[in-house]
Amino acid sequence: MVMVNTPDKYFLSSGSAEGYSALNAFDNALLKAKVGNTNLVRMSSIVPPKCQQVHEIDLPYGALVPLAYASKTSQNPGETITSAIAVAIPEDDTKPGVIMEHSAIGEKGPTEEQVVNMVKEAMKIRNEKIKEIKVVSSTHTVEKIGTTFACCVLWY
Amino acid sequence: MVMVNTPDKYFLSSGSAEGYSALNAFDNALLKAKVGNTNLVRMSSIVPPKCQQVHEIDLPYGALVPLAYASKTSQNPGETITSAIAVAIPEDDTKPGVIMEHSAIGEKGPTEEQVVNMVKEAMKIRNEKIKEIKVVSSTHTVEKIGTTFACCVLWY
Amino acid sequence: MVMVNTPDKYFLSSGSAEGYSALNAFDNALLKAKVGNTNLVRMSSIVPPKCQQVHEIDLPYGALVPLAYASKTSQNPGETITSAIAVAIPEDDTKPGVIMEHSAIGEKGPTEEQVVNMVKEAMKIRNEKIKEIKVVSSTHTVEKIGTTFACCVLWY
Numbered sequence: 001m002v003m004v005n006t007p008d009k010y011f012l013s014s015g016s017a018e019g020y021s022a023l024n025a026f027d028n029a030l031l032k033a034k035v036g037n038t039n040l041v042r043m044s045s046i047v048p049p050k051c052q053q054v055h056e057i058d059l060p061y062g063a064l065v066p067l068a069y070a071s072k073t074s075q076n077p078g079e080t081i082t083s084a085i086a087v088a089i090p091e092d093d094t095k096p097g098v099i100m101e102h103s104a105i106g107e108k109g110p111t112e113e114q115v116v117n118m119v120k121e122a123m124k125i126r127n128e129k130i131k132e133i134k135v136v137s138s139t140h141t142v143e144k145i146g147t148t149f150a151c152c153v154l155w156y
Numbered sequence: 157m158v159m160v161n162t163p164d165k166y167f168l169s170s171g172s173a174e175g176y177s178a179l180n181a182f183d184n185a186l187l188k189a190k191v192g193n194t195n196l197v198r199m200s201s202i203v204p205p206k207c208q209q210v211h212e213i214d215l216p217y218g219a220l221v222p223l224a225y226a227s228k229t230s231q232n233p234g235e236t237i238t239s240a241i242a243v244a245i246p247e248d249d250t251k252p253g254v255i256m257e258h259s260a261i262g263e264k265g266p267t268e269e270q271v272v273n274m275v276k277e278a279m280k281i282r283n284e285k286i287k288e289i290k291v292v293s294s295t296h297t298v299e300k301i302g303t304t305f306a307c308c309v310l311w312y
Numbered sequence: 313m314v315m316v317n318t319p320d321k322y323f324l325s326s327g328s329a330e331g332y333s334a335l336n337a338f339d340n341a342l343l344k345a346k347v348g349n350t351n352l353v354r355m356s357s358i359v360p361p362k363c364q365q366v367h368e369i370d371l372p373y374g375a376l377v378p379l380a381y382a383s384k385t386s387q388n389p390g391e392t393i394t395s396a397i398a399v400a401i402p403e404d405d406t407k408p409g410v411i412m413e414h415s416a417i418g419e420k421g422p423t424e425e426q427v428v429n430m431v432k433e434a435m436k437i438r439n440e441k442i443k444e445i446k447v448v449s450s451t452h453t454v455e456k457i458g459t460t461f462a463c464c465v466l467w468y
Binding site: 042044045098118126 | 332342349351372374
């Protein structure tokens with residue numbers, strides 16, 4: 001891997017699904033989130049300065065795609081699970097934004113609240129004023145084997 | 157990392173080993189699988205369209221190598237463990253294939269069977285007819301600390 | 313990701329921190345280790361031949377940065393935790409070095425000792441004489457939620 005460049009686009013998405021196995025449920029959740037036919041490479045969790053949000057993304061089949069994500073799989077029928085991701089963009093556009101991930105048993109509300117608190121804290125530690133915060137999440141009540149997934153893809 | 161390209165070769169391999177620690181057992185299993193002197197970057201699990209299988213691969217020492225893998229480490233003497241990976245290639249060569257990973261306590265038979273079911277399910281969800289399925293696995297009965305490993309490397 | 317090249321620099325660092333959540337503690341430990349505003353991509357654990365250690369590194373905000381790391385998070389107040397990483401460089405400079413990671417409850421001494429034994433074992437398995445071993449670690453006694461982190465970044 002030639003590692004010289006820095007992504008300039010980010011894409012938020014989420015999805016949830018049931019599956020034949022835990023890994024199939026994860027695969028199905030990725031397909032729902034429109035990132036499922038790529039090779040996701042997980043990374044820790046910075047939005048490069050001036051990186052722009054895109055709402056459509058054309059990822060080639062099998063491309064190596066860097067992303068941060070939250071995911072939770074449960075095999076407890078009736079259990080409700082949520083995965084959420086928050087992105088904080090700083091007022092100073094020469095500085096990086098931060099991505100935080102959080103998954104929990106429970107509904108969307110408290111999980112999104114927690115991930116927003118986490119990203120606020122990360123910006124406070126960096127002494128950066130926040131221009132905006134974006135949150136995406138997915139919630140699912142398990143039938144047999146279910147996965148929730150929320151992601152921030154970085155791209156070029 | 158400049159992330160513009162998509163791999164065009166894949167390489168299946170597997171290995172198992174004992175080791176001084178869990179991480180040494182993993183390192184030794186990688187060496188047995190002929191991927192041990194590289195920097196493996198784990199990814200989720202797609203074979204790009206028209207990607208060709210190779211049976212020999214020349215990975216430079218320390219190169220960054222994307223792959224999907226199954227691995228299991230056990231410290232229970234006498235326990236038999238298996239890691240398996242399956243690749244399904246679609247009839248339509250403009251579409252991606254899928255890689256699935258599965259590890260379990262037990263012999264090769266049921267673990268390979270399960271990973272094949274998983275990859276069939278992943279292709280069914282995608283409405284793709286399967287041209288062929290390939291499976292590799294490694295099985296090991298633990299002496300002190302043992303690891304099984306099976307992988308699909310993507311390369312250029 | 314275009315994956316043709318191999319890193320030629322390595323950078324050892326470590327840090328520990330408390331945080332609002334486990335992920336914030338990890339984020340804060342990364343900042344202490346001076347790798348916190350990048351997108352870390354975790355890999356297994358080889359120093360390419362002739363790779364040179366650097367003691368300062370300029371990582372662009374949000375760059376995709378390959379590294380090996382040890383990390384441990386604890387939410388048990390009063391518990392002391394340590395993360396350590398060891399690098400063994402071979403006498404034969406055409407051969408790769410090995411990076412090993414180890415985290416444990418306890419002080420620096422035994423954790424560093426264990427990671428050094430691990431890396432010696434990895435070089436013995438490879439039949440390589442060791443030119444030098446380098447170790448970095450971080451130790452932390454938990455207040456509420458604490459993380460220790462030690463890493464070897466590869467770079468260009």
